[in-house]
Amino acid sequence: MHVDRIERSIGKLIDEISSAEILLPEIQREYVWKPTQVAKLMDSIYRGYPFGSLLFWETDDVPETREMFVSGPERAPSKPPLFLLDGQQRLTSLHRVFSDHPEAQVVFHVENQKFQNQSAATQRDPKWVKVADVLDPKASMLRLTQRLLDAGSTLEDHEIEDRLGKIKELRNRRFFMEVLKGFPYEEVAEIFVRVNSGGRRLGTLDLAMATLSTRWTGVLTRLQRESEHWLRHGYGHIDVNFLSRALAGVVLGRGLSVWSHSKLRQTGDTELEQGWEVVKRGLRRLVPLLQTHLKLTRSDPLPSMIVLIPLVVLLGERTDDTVDEETSNGIIYWLLLATIRTRYSGSTDTRLSQDIRAARQPDPVRALLEGLNVENSRAEVTERALRGRTKESPYFFLSLLVSMARGAGDWWYGSDILPDTEMAPRLEHHHVHPLSTLDDRRFDKGMVNDLANLVFISAQANKKINGRSPIEYFPTLDEHELRAHLVPLDESLRDPNGYQRFLNARRALLAEAMNGLLDRFRPPFLDEVPVENADPSAGLSLDLALYGSIRDGGRIVFTASGDGISWVGSASMAELDSAIESARVAGIDSDVTIAGESTPVEMIEDSLQVHIGPFLVTGTPEEWRGVFDRELDTSQPLSALPRIEAKQWDGEPIKFPITSTD
Template identity: 50%
Template sequence: MPVEKTERDVTTLVGQISGGEIRLPEIQRGYVWKPTQVARLVESLYRGYPTGSLLFWQTTETPQTREAATGTPQATAAVLPLYLLDGQQRLTSLHRVLTDHPDAQVVFNVETEAFQNQSATTAKDPRWIKVHEVLRPGAKQFPLIQRLHEAVPALDPDVVGERIGQLAAVRSRRFHMEILTDFPYEEVAQIFVRVNSGGQRLRTTDLSLATLSARWPGILGKLEDEADYWARRDYPDLDVTFLTRALTGAVLGRGLNAWSHGKLVAASDEALEQGWRTVQRGLRHLVPLLRENLGVDHSGLIPSHVALLPLIVFLGERPDEPLGADTTNAVLYWFLVATIRARYSGSTDTRLGQDIPATREPEPIKRLLANLGALDTRVEVTANDLQGRNYGSPYFFLSYLVARRANATDWWYGTSISANAEGSQKLEYHHIHPQSTLRNHPNGYGKGEINEMANLAFISARANRKISNRSPKLYFPELDPADLAAHFVPLQEELRDASAYREFLVARRTLLAETMTALLDRFRPSWVAPLGGSADPLAGRSLEFQLYRGQAQTDGSLVVTARTGTDEWSAALGLADLESALRAAESGLDSDVDIAGEIVPVRVDHEDVEILMGPFLVSGSMAEWKQTLDRERADALPWSKYPVIDPRPWRGERVRFPVANVD
């Protein structure tokens, strides 16, 4: 059966849609792309990136069709139409852009060459122009270039002209087409299902594992055996997915990306074997260091397992000779600093592409610390760094480590705290000042204050139930002061009343910060400067979510409150819209959400999801986003308490903020 191959440009294809010469068969799904995805398509055409081929069916039959979501009715074609099997989202999006559809108001920044959907901010900025202005029929470039130069004199008119010309060339970009002819409808339906099935994208780790399995028979068994080895030693997070990532990092010298599988195919047998030896040897050196020297008795304590990858490569490839005390300490120091600074909270592949090669340089740990900006200044933890931090913060991990080093014990069994405890001795985090006495207190304590890590202590499940919601002024007298001090709980009696809760937080933050800095100093190598101080970029910044729901459990509005020093920003977004965007992200698709009337992109950065929220670029894995929203559902407030919000666009700089840190 013949398959015709040809090419047509964007202008021709869009015209054929309007003229009814390209139609959608009934089996096609509806149009689902978000404005952000449309902007990314236009950007890809502008930059000359591959945008995939199109698949059509031509037949003398007259199949049932559905209307394209172009906003205008299609004409009746005078020729035999083509039925679009694959490419509906792309062609419909381009039709919308070229015909100025209200939901495809894509704009272009002539200074940065960025694309996005029109917003209140871009509408007021003369550097942003509507793509339709350039792509519409009869558009003249010179008046537009002159207008841009007059509005922004700092822009070089020659550069602007080149970029406008490059954008105008999108109209003539050509798509490769395959046209099936003489195929019966039943067979075309099968082809359509095969081409469009899946929906759920393969994660980069899944794709790499599939490539490795085909390239190196027997590797899956090796990975499963290794994962089982570590699971039996309380490190279950070193699973097949993690080990695949570690092996890929050792072989390729960087993190995973969409092109990793191609490079794995090209890797030699020797490189794969050596990479696997590196992973196994590195883990057998690293895990005992974490467990015995640092007190990490369970892998579930580690906020980001990605931070282990450079150390696995370093320890797995180093010569077989004694590891000096200074190097041992330096390894753990880097791990602690990389953890509290959330080194891999976003742009993971880029960061690993810096850090894994650094482990192969003459002074590897120095290079790693230089990448962190922590080589020439002593890293300190201040009380201000801990303000607003909750159990999702990497500082919470440090609070466990310092309690372990202080020989903290459970407040019921008297046993040393351990993440491996089970049953009624299983470790929990306990609100020292109970939530119930703080929520409705006249002092108006907020959700973020109540859940601060400075109000949390590690005790057993039974001790937690025993204390229940009693005030510290009632249950502290039952405890030995030494047991409180080992958890860095201030002993002043006046801080035990809920009315002095904020003073309690200040006092405990100070105690925790001092001992966390002492922990860092314990492992800080001698060649790192003892003076100075490296500021945490999130110090004094916080982000809080609060969900409000009505009687219907499917509705809800999520109020987002960001604080940066003295400035506060609030906005709201629909819970259903956010969850829809996250589902799209889980399938590898960029999307967007409406935050206070402004379209905000939701982007996928490998396996992290990033959303702009006021002063922050909030990022995290899909699991972290889901965990955060599950927590908000559990803590939802009724509509009757919905606050008055005065949203405003954020015009300042943005800082990356891990979603795990959200209160």
């Protein structure tokens, strides 16, 4: 066994990818880079910055491989392939740019020497030139230069030629490469895991998947086949990532951790085979349960797929083929409460470990409910808990379930609000009182986008509303169409002046229906116990308001309220956005200044946690990204930023899901 250290040009490496002389072993993750990252890589290479080394494996024993996300002509390899272990994101990105891939349309501004992904604005500006056009071997530098001069470039022709020539020369920039020779597959996998875990570029799920690939040849093919089966049945979110997490959960009896790959490496083939059968059997029992009991014909409305894993364990490890109604109802009851309480919004794998253990107890439903601290109480949804909730809230999911339970269809057209396949149009929602009818001086964005103002209707139905007030378009709907969506019929609530009363009335109807849904599935042993609020965060509120943008020094203002809580603070949007991206892309912890105090932005397992005033705000990086994108869409001018006195919060922080913010 030895390691060769060599150099190779970018152009040569791209040609070898096209001719299948560079392949991806099964242990690799999927391509995940975003267009902005691709443009930054091109910029770094153009400026002569370091752009990293590559790690390959050369072997006579060809391993299972996975597809490389590139396009272009593929020729038969003229020599044995190299298997890429480290550098997939960079090499795939470069191949995409050089081969003019439709998802890597990087352009270059010749005057400010800036790279970015193609947009409508760059297409209108002839001073932007597509990098692939410059890299094309048949491209004429003279014609490109003349085109830019004709577009009004203020540069001299030789300066334009020099800058385009630097792009042309990118093909000749060289990567340092290390090639492992004579190493067995298991040792290569261990090297792969170590290389990719040092900087936390791979999460625990990626590392577990890499280890499973080495322990069980062909596992990716099995996972993909099972994923395709569920995609055909409307459950496309049962994908390779979900299945590998579920398999690891069954085999390890716990959630993932940084030590999971070492434990998986010690797992025998028989255990893996048995675990895989448990996963498949559990899903084939659970999904029909969701379809019959909740009318959940698709997976995309589920706020969290992880909530299914303990139930897969519970059902998959049962020896009998039938599940009694009491157990079935208890499973659904736990799923609904776990969703309301955002069970996995923080410390995901710690809680998953607790729930897998509970699912293996003699009385699994009771044990799972003990994990939610509701074994001695009957959960109830209150109107107060629904106040200020938006589509990011788990109550959005419950409002869909209760609407479907009442036979709600699309207004005017009557079609199902949740078609039975993920190939059908996505789930849509629109405002009962359109934004254009509500005075923004009386009703802020939180009130306008309140859950109680949202109904599940199509874009076609929303177009028919055409910005009209309910007082105008409700008379064209049958009462049944309104009742099915839990819309109050009181005509005084249809006028914008009655909007606040409309929200209150509809919250009451939604809360009543949600409690009816919970009561349908509540285990009998909870019938006589005291009532408790289903949501520990009921009555608490965290409002976000963005002033300005990321580029102009914009600030995001946090307003926290609730029993004994009144706090306002702000932070730099650019600083917070950067911290979230560092966590999301690389898993790197950061610090931001909130209310004048440095605050850690920490990744705990796969949850991003930030102390914001009285709250410990938690959620996945993707959930944080979604909430921040919402604020970017509704930002106010920086000139409207109110004066805020920096004030720290001294009390013990209360856990608060980022998805429950307004």
